[in-house]
Amino acid sequence: MNILFVGDVFGSAGRHIVREHLPHVLETNAVDLLVINGENAAGGFGITPSIAEELFDLGAHVITTGNHIWDKKEIFEYMAVPEDSHSRNRRIIRPANYAVGTPGFGVYEGELGNGQSYAVLNLQGRVFMSSCDDPFRKADEIISKLTAKVILLDLHAETTSEKVAMGWYLDGRVTAVLGTHTHIPTADERVLPGGTAYQTDVGMSGPYDSVIGVEKELVLGRFLTGMPGKFEAAKGNPKMCAALIACDGATGQAQSIQRIMLGE
Amino acid sequence: MNILFVGDVFGSAGRHIVREHLPHVLETNAVDLLVINGENAAGGFGITPSIAEELFDLGAHVITTGNHIWDKKEIFEYMAVPEDSHSRNRRIIRPANYAVGTPGFGVYEGELGNGQSYAVLNLQGRVFMSSCDDPFRKADEIISKLTAKVILLDLHAETTSEKVAMGWYLDGRVTAVLGTHTHIPTADERVLPGGTAYQTDVGMSGPYDSVIGVEKELVLGRFLTGMPGKFEAAKGNPKMCAALIACDGATGQAQSIQRIMLGE
Amino acid sequence: MNILFVGDVFGSAGRHIVREHLPHVLETNAVDLLVINGENAAGGFGITPSIAEELFDLGAHVITTGNHIWDKKEIFEYMAVPEDSHSRNRRIIRPANYAVGTPGFGVYEGELGNGQSYAVLNLQGRVFMSSCDDPFRKADEIISKLTAKVILLDLHAETTSEKVAMGWYLDGRVTAVLGTHTHIPTADERVLPGGTAYQTDVGMSGPYDSVIGVEKELVLGRFLTGMPGKFEAAKGNPKMCAALIACDGATGQAQSIQRIMLGE
């Protein structure tokens, strides 16, 4: 069974490059399950219902997110569906370790057309990020309740230490631990000894002639002066970054992980 | 002209793997200038004079460091030499944007045996790190005084945004901007349009069956309980991570950058 | 009913000044319940079993702590007692929102000699502090299980905003919300409209010719150079800082709060 996970889609440049490459990547690699991180899909900040629909139209089974999920308020209502729904609205998730009562859900468990069950879990790190619940214990709690064997975790976190630690913590218990949020892909993809595919950060799918997606002059201005100013999504040099995982559908054990970076 | 930069050497496992690979990497690639980040060379925390000598014995022209530089106090005196010295003691540097009066220096300008001049600069980021002076303006100040055209910057920083921003800021003004500190190599190496070789993080040269160098059980214990406990350097799965840069010695312009990760 | 809460006792200077003033303060004010924050009682960093005994000898019914609780390892075993114990070992508590499985407990419910029941709760803030569980929801969870009406909360936190927010959140549900950790007393003590006594920080009981307890030259050195160095407890100008609360023992409603600062 093949899983494709696409890293943080950033703005229109990110959506365009993903739309350009997805069809052939999905076909060439016989991808069964497609998961896309969409927290920056709307101009770099959040995601709207129509952009979520756009990503689902591209074939996403599940959309994961992260700290930017609430940037566009329209998404609150879109995500307000019953927990047992399988609609698109239920298949966009936010970090599971957000406060109780936050809109939406942090895990989705479903079934592919061929009857293969799977789960996608989203968690957020705590180091150098806003306070949220313990991602390690939340992972334990959620995984213990899942019946699917194929489990993919999008860990949205800042530091390498917290992501690497989670990889070891869940090794053998989930199919893949994939990092997002830093917007730069890491070159440490591997299958850990227990059978979990791991990559510290999958990298952004967006414009790389930028500072992690934003027009570079605007970010440099901020670093040099500390003064406020609107951040605009850049356009130049778009690349789609993703991870392709092969696993045993019956056991959920990963067999391989491959890093993908595709430009124009 | 070929430059090899070796990422954060971590503990004895890191020193061993570097010692094992350096000779053939240096020879195969006709490396002219060798720079090693040694901030974690002594058991993962700091560097001692004898370990610095060990890295110089391996052929390092310059040793760069970062936030762990003061972990071993013996290094203070070792670094106390006149600014115009060219001894080994002068060729281990710490971030240039540390406070005035801090031991040591943040830039070294020298000459290879063949008369080729070069400079190595070390800076530290400010986002999610201890306070230090502005690395952008410190870069301007130092670069304006250098006569060497071949200039390598080791930017020791936490966030991708600050490192990427510095790459664009110095593009065309230095030969390479290479990130360190996160201990995980990034897959974004490239020559920027102005001729500066760039990689967000070169990655650690150390044990990868660990949490960024440290025994994984110890770090997981910290994440799970918040309780103190001594961190010990791990040993398993050592890899040497480095960046190989080809540049024009006359202009300092980078021609190529290649990511290197070598295991046992 | 009168409650005295003594702020972070810092090192030997703090213990001396508290020992000097407590007897007459307790007597003059007919104090029924004495609670002392002891996280810095041992040389400024942590607390040992013998120093805990010293504070209990002074009449403390309960000792609260904070982020420095684990600085001295001897305290781990001292705090390892059954939850339903009423021994001194059970009456030293650490923040209740630390990870499950951490030594000790975060709340103590007991009875005074006259049969008056009371509870003391300890929580830690999350802003600019190490990650821990949500203090607001943890407060809800614990308070809902208490039978005592007289409830005192020591909120060990960095920012004024998190402390003030907790005061409003618990107003009318606890007798007092008293802040600790910043080591400087605030002048905002008052009884909130719902009947909860509140003070953002009670202040340290320790040497005020210092930087929040530590020898000022050592802290200034750190600020000026960023270099490491051992922090030593200062001695000069000791003051005992405390809050005196009068409340209705039957309802737990606070009637008054008075700030106390007593020097030599």
Place this chain on the structure above:
Amino acid sequence: MNILFVGDVFGSAGRHIVREHLPHVLETNAVDLLVINGENAAGGFGITPSIAEELFDLGAHVITTGNHIWDKKEIFEYMAVPEDSHSRNRRIIRPANYAVGTPGFGVYEGELGNGQSYAVLNLQGRVFMSSCDDPFRKADEIISKLTAKVILLDLHAETTSEKVAMGWYLDGRVTAVLGTHTHIPTADERVLPGGTAYQTDVGMSGPYDSVIGVEKELVLGRFLTGMPGKFEAAKGNPKMCAALIACDGATGQAQSIQRIMLGE
């Protein structure tokens, strides 16, 4: 000579309470120099030219600010005046350790009607705040160039440690070191041994039935859910917080400092 320093004026409630109390406080205490921190004067976030004029109309000789200074963009142009100007536009200052090239100035040196010279300096702390230049060395640099003996520093900082450290660092070199930013007054005002009046935080002049100025429900919602939402200035229970300093105009030595908190 008498100096009155008014802490962070917050929104319209803060401006009203200051307007109500200032005339009699100025007169009763024969205040010679009036300095007001205005960073939150416009609805809690920033300051506009017309609100700056309003504070000058109340008698302010100098307006200091802090991290909120750029929240209202109209103030950029207002502050764009020559360094040697003595107009009102020149007498609103921002932290002096902001990046070179930032609008405005960080120190103002002037003369009262009676010929008494004075200087007002504004600095920002670095711990848990945005990166800026070293406030300790910036203080040295600026103070060494001043001719005035009467020097007041508004240190806008988060932590007690950084503020207390600055007090000791400048003791005997300036008339007063007064903290702002936490919006809660501290009860540690005193004249340090070298003759510098000191208070860790003067406290906000604004609505105290709030979370540091903002409507408490809005802040509690943020703490409880992590979700975004507009922050609105509160109105209830306004108080003016200030520090009154008596000093020798010839030497600049402080003789006394008195904490002031005046409600409706």
